[in-house]
Amino acid sequence: MIKKISKHIKWGLHDKKYDDDYKQEMINACIEEYKKALKNGLSKNDAYLYAIKDFDNEYYKERIDSENNKINIKNLYLPLSVTIIFIISFLLCTQFISDKVFVWSIWVFLIFNFLFLFIYNIFNLIIKKYGIKTALLNILFMIILYFPFILIELKGNRYDFNNYIIAFAFCITLGIIFYTIKNKFINFTLSLLLLIPLLIIFGYYVIFSELYTIEFILKLLIMISFIVVCILSLIKEKLNCKKIFFSIIFLVLSLLIFFFLDDAIQIYSKYTVLSFILIIALLVLKFLNIKIIKDYSFIIYVFVFFACVKVICSDINIVYRNGLMSTMNYQFLVSAVIFLVLILLQKYLYKIKCRKEFEN
Amino acid sequence: MNASSEFIRGYTEIIILSILYKKDDYIYNISNTINKIGDGYITITNPSLLIILKKMCEEGKVSSFNVLNEKNVNRKFYKITSFGKEFYKKNINNYLKSLEKLKLLLTMGEKYDKEN
Numbered sequence: 135m136i137k138k139i140s141k142h143i144k145w146g147l148h149d150k151k152y153d154d155d156y157k158q159e160m161i162n163a164c165i166e167e168y169k170k171a172l173k174n175g176l177s178k179n180d181a182y183l184y185a186i187k188d189f190d191n192e193y194y195k196e197r198i199d200s201e202n203n204k205i206n207i208k209n210l211y212l213p214l215s216v217t218i219i220f221i222i223s224f225l226l227c228t229q230f231i232s233d234k235v236f237v238w239s240i241w242v243f244l245i246f247n248f249l250f251l252f253i254y255n256i257f258n259l260i261i262k263k264y265g266i267k268t269a270l271l272n273i274l275f276m277i278i279l280y281f282p283f284i285l286i287e288l289k290g291n292r293y294d295f296n297n298y299i300i301a302f303a304f305c306i307t308l309g310i311i312f313y314t315i316k317n318k319f320i321n322f323t324l325s326l327l328l329l330i331p332l333l334i335i336f337g338y339y340v341i342f343s344e345l346y347t348i349e350f351i352l353k354l355l356i357m358i359s360f361i362v363v364c365i366l367s368l369i370k371e372k373l374n375c376k377k378i379f380f381s382i383i384f385l386v387l388s389l390l391i392f393f394f395l396d397d398a399i400q401i402y403s404k405y406t407v408l409s410f411i412l413i414i415a416l417l418v419l420k421f422l423n424i425k426i427i428k429d430y431s432f433i434i435y436v437f438v439f440f441a442c443v444k445v446i447c448s449d450i451n452i453v454y455r456n457g458l459m460s461t462m463n464y465q466f467l468v469s470a471v472i473f474l475v476l477i478l479l480q481k482y483l484y485k486i487k488c489r490k491e492f493e494n
Numbered sequence: 495m496n497a498s499s500e501f502i503r504g505y506t507e508i509i510i511l512s513i514l515y516k517k518d519d520y521i522y523n524i525s526n527t528i529n530k531i532g533d534g535y536i537t538i539t540n541p542s543l544l545i546i547l548k549k550m551c552e553e554g555k556v557s558s559f560n561v562l563n564e565k566n567v568n569r570k571f572y573k574i575t576s577f578g579k580e581f582y583k584k585n586i587n588n589y590l591k592s593l594e595k596l597k598l599l600l601t602m603g604e605k606y607d608k609e610n
Contacts (some may be wrong), residue, residue, distance in 0.1 A: 185539075187539075
């Protein structure tokens with residue numbers, strides 16, 4: 135409950151005009167009230183409501199107003215990204231572009247995101263929202279996220295979509311691992327420092343060894359990471375059903391990715407199944423409200439979606455080769471609409487959740 | 495609990511100024527003083543005290559400074575400023591008079607009962 139109070143206060147005092155000292159003082163004051171209320175015989179929930187009552191009276195309206203009115207750089211990001219999605223979707227649907235252009239569009243998107251997040255971090259550093267350590271760590275993390283894409287370039291399989299799928303899966307895995315490590319286990323900086331040599335070693339083998347393909351190495355990394363996260367979550371969160379459920383899903387996923395998907399599926403390619411599993415996994419994550427990594431989850435979402443759709447469409451294309459080519463466009467449009475509805479729904483649900491938290 | 499914390503509304507600022515006029519103090523002591531003298535009829539919670547003190551700091555009525563206590567932990571003390579003192583002196587009589595009038599208004603019903 136104390137953690138809940140602390141989270142509540144930090145959410146309410148989001149504005150940079152409230153310094154960290156004030157936030158901490160407010161948290162302490164509310165915890166003090168919470169303990170007092172418990173001593174007076176109130177139930178845990180009633181004590182919590184009592185402790186935050188005065189805080190809410192003062193800051194609830196302010197926060198909701200700012201939620202409704204704020205126009206900041208981050209808000210511009212979503213419409214901008216959606217516009218780009220629409221442009222690429224349109225190009226894809228009209229089938230005017232070749233695979234080459236599609237891959238280039240992915241790269242343009244990657245570079246756009248990299249530049250955006252880079253500028254965003256520097257901007258936050260300038261306005262002193264982030265400290266130098268946070269900004270540098272964010273930038274470092276972005277570079278690590280781009281690692282598989284750089285590998286694809288170095289190995290020269292730029293037009294193999296399967297590699298992109300694996301690369302996206304790698305990004306998601308990294309996100310999940312960082313989220314878990316950052317919140318539960320060891321120091322974030324330390325984990326980054328540990329991961330960099332690991333990536334360099336893997337990178338070395340992938341680039342200079344003929345024996346290991348990118349696909350193999352990344353799949354291996356994904357499987358190991360999933361299993362590590364699952365075991366850690368199960369050890370640490372043995373009483374939390376949500377976390378156990380989440381762990382089991384990823385344990386099953388990791389086994390599927392590594393063993394089952396290799397040559398088992400005939401009609402639809404293994405990558406289509408992998409794509410479906412990734413989409414389902416992302417949806418499960420979203421609806422369980424487990425954030426992968428705040429600033430990156432949306433980008434990863436978009437990447438996965440693009441690559442998956444492209445692979446799925448290729449499969450459908452093969453299946454309906456005899457005169458039913460339009461099915462591809464139909465499938466793509468339906469997927470695009472579902473995707474956009476999901477984004478909007480997720481944003482709407484998040485707003486409702488925040489309001490409910492304050493109104494109860 | 496709810497009703498008693500409502501009674502203090504409107505008077506919190508002047509009460510805080512009155513306490514700080516006597517000596518510099520930290521938040522938990524201020525709330526203890528109010529709750530002790532209030533004797534259950536008037537109470538204030540730490541979060542609302544903190545909110546008001548922040549507002550008063552911004553208005554220049556009080557200022558804060560840190561003091562290291564015996565456990566080597568920083569404790570934030572609040573001090574009344576000269577503007578705060580001036581505000582207190584200027585308004586204390588108005589507040590007291592308003593309390594008298596409030597008493598008259600509150601006891602109107604009681605008096606009516608007695609007269610009839």
